[in-house]
Amino acid sequence: MDDVTTKTNPTADGDNASRARKTGSEAEVWDGVRELIGDERIELGHHWSFNLRNDPKRFPFVLSRYKFAAKMAAPSTGPRRSVLELGCSEGLGTMVLAESASRYHGVDLDADAVATAARNWATPTRTFETCDFLNDERGEAKVFGTFDGVVSLDVIEHIAPDAEPKYWRAVTGNLADDGVAVIGTPNQTSEAYASPMSKAGHINLFTFERMHATLHGHFENVLLFGLNDEMVHTGFAPMCHYVMGVGIGPKRPGN
Amino acid sequence: MAATEETDSRWRPVVDLMAGAPPVELGVMHSYHARKTPRRLLYTTSYYKFAAKLIAANTPPARKGAARVLDVGCGEGIGTYLVAKECGSARGVDFDVDLIETARRNWVERGADAGEPICAFEAKDFLAEPRADFDAVINFDVIEHIQPDNAAGFIGGMAANLRPGGIAVVGTPNVTSAVYASAVTNAGHVNLYDADRLHNEMAARFRRVLMFGANDEVVHTGFAPMCHYLIAVGVGPKKD
Numbered sequence: 001m002d003d004v005t006t007k008t009n010p011t012a013d014g015d016n017a018s019r020a021r022k023t024g025s026e027a028e029v030w031d032g033v034r035e036l037i038g039d040e041r042i043e044l045g046h047h048w049s050f051n052l053r054n055d056p057k058r059f060p061f062v063l064s065r066y067k068f069a070a071k072m073a074a075p076s077t078g079p080r081r082s083v084l085e086l087g088c089s090e091g092l093g094t095m096v097l098a099e100s101a102s103r104y105h106g107v108d109l110d111a112d113a114v115a116t117a118a119r120n121w122a123t124p125t126r127t128f129e130t131c132d133f134l135n136d137e138r139g140e141a142k143v144f145g146t147f148d149g150v151v152s153l154d155v156i157e158h159i160a161p162d163a164e165p166k167y168w169r170a171v172t173g174n175l176a177d178d179g180v181a182v183i184g185t186p187n188q189t190s191e192a193y194a195s196p197m198s199k200a201g202h203i204n205l206f207t208f209e210r211m212h213a214t215l216h217g218h219f220e221n222v223l224l225f226g227l228n229d230e231m232v233h234t235g236f237a238p239m240c241h242y243v244m245g246v247g248i249g250p251k252r253p254g255n
Numbered sequence: 256m257a258a259t260e261e262t263d264s265r266w267r268p269v270v271d272l273m274a275g276a277p278p279v280e281l282g283v284m285h286s287y288h289a290r291k292t293p294r295r296l297l298y299t300t301s302y303y304k305f306a307a308k309l310i311a312a313n314t315p316p317a318r319k320g321a322a323r324v325l326d327v328g329c330g331e332g333i334g335t336y337l338v339a340k341e342c343g344s345a346r347g348v349d350f351d352v353d354l355i356e357t358a359r360r361n362w363v364e365r366g367a368d369a370g371e372p373i374c375a376f377e378a379k380d381f382l383a384e385p386r387a388d389f390d391a392v393i394n395f396d397v398i399e400h401i402q403p404d405n406a407a408g409f410i411g412g413m414a415a416n417l418r419p420g421g422i423a424v425v426g427t428p429n430v431t432s433a434v435y436a437s438a439v440t441n442a443g444h445v446n447l448y449d450a451d452r453l454h455n456e457m458a459a460r461f462r463r464v465l466m467f468g469a470n471d472e473v474v475h476t477g478f479a480p481m482c483h484y485l486i487a488v489g490v491g492p493k494k495d
Contacts, residue, residue, distance in 0.1 A: 067476065068476055071465075071466070071476035072465055072476075075465075075466060076479075077450055077451055077454045077466050077479065078451075078454050078455070078458060078464065178462045178463050178491075180463060180465075209316075212312060212316060213316045216315045216316060220420050220491060221313055221420055221422065221490045221491060222312050222313055223309050223312045223313060223465075223488075224308070224312040232475065232476070233474070234304065234305055234308035234309070234474070246465075248462070248463055248490050248491070249420075249462060249463075249490075249491060
């Protein structure tokens, strides 16, 4: 079930590779490599196929955000942790977030995208669900369980400001007491350079200051990082292209 | 000619401004670094910058710029000052009296800032009287010098000095880099960590531990065994 592309530990691949033949013609050696690689072919969905064709440099940016989120919320160090992704789309981040997680659940409003995600990435411990996580049957933020991490990238800038309290309830309501939330969104200072298509969807942009104040309203501990392209750092906030907020330990009502 | 005068008239006030700054003296440790391995000054201040940014982020907006930081094993205090500048104030402690005197001369007595100094330095054992009210406790290149039997007490001391919800930032060379370290460096290292052990020992005293790595001055979250340096962030001390 677990194919070679999901292996997290390079030494495990190395052990397999060391058993492969290294003598003979290049083609014979390569055949050995091919046997290790397997023959799976993953077909990306519309969203990421479009992105790759139109602006392929977004690929490393987005994967880097997910890698960082995974290192914060469900790292390979320490006990294995469960993670919920709010706004998983086609599950491009699933492969990164779920790599070291004990369990992953991805939710999104877009049924087509979720179907693609499930087709490509679902396993018994990696599950997907089409739903509006802002509205359960009572119109409240939806609770999927108690997760060690909640990751939500490029979502909050699309949430109408009056629905934002519910968004935060969805984030904190699904988190364990010591849970880690990772919220990523473009820096408002980068909006001047955004494409018309991006701009059209952005109705709720954050500066670092606003993210800082907002996260402190919802979490005991707050850390902020910035990205330029795929580089995650702690440089001068207004010049960061992207804001990555990390909230740890949700504040509970009445606490 | 006119252009030169223009340049000069603009440059002169800058020169005058800079002339007012009291000189900073490198002490025995940083002078050694400057002569033998100047890049270390870059790496060390980069780690402190990283810590400063996290501490500032963890400080609620109402207390912006008022965080209190304890820097354990502060040496000559250049990082202590950096963190104090970014976060509010900092107290540096170190058992080396000579380094503390250098720190005090540079960052307290000759403080470039008018008014109250933002740093204080003491030659003492920080574990002696935990104050339990710091917003952050930081230490770089210290825990590898602590005998393994005392490491749990050292980490416990960080937690004991923190307010609820405070953070600890611990930096230390990765054990995987020891084969490349100089004889001088290796001589003092009695307790080198890999990422798992650092995580696990910190996790005994903190609610959550976030692991970072550094190669040269770049702090990142890359594959742990290939990180030259490890930085653990302990979030929220556990109650005893």
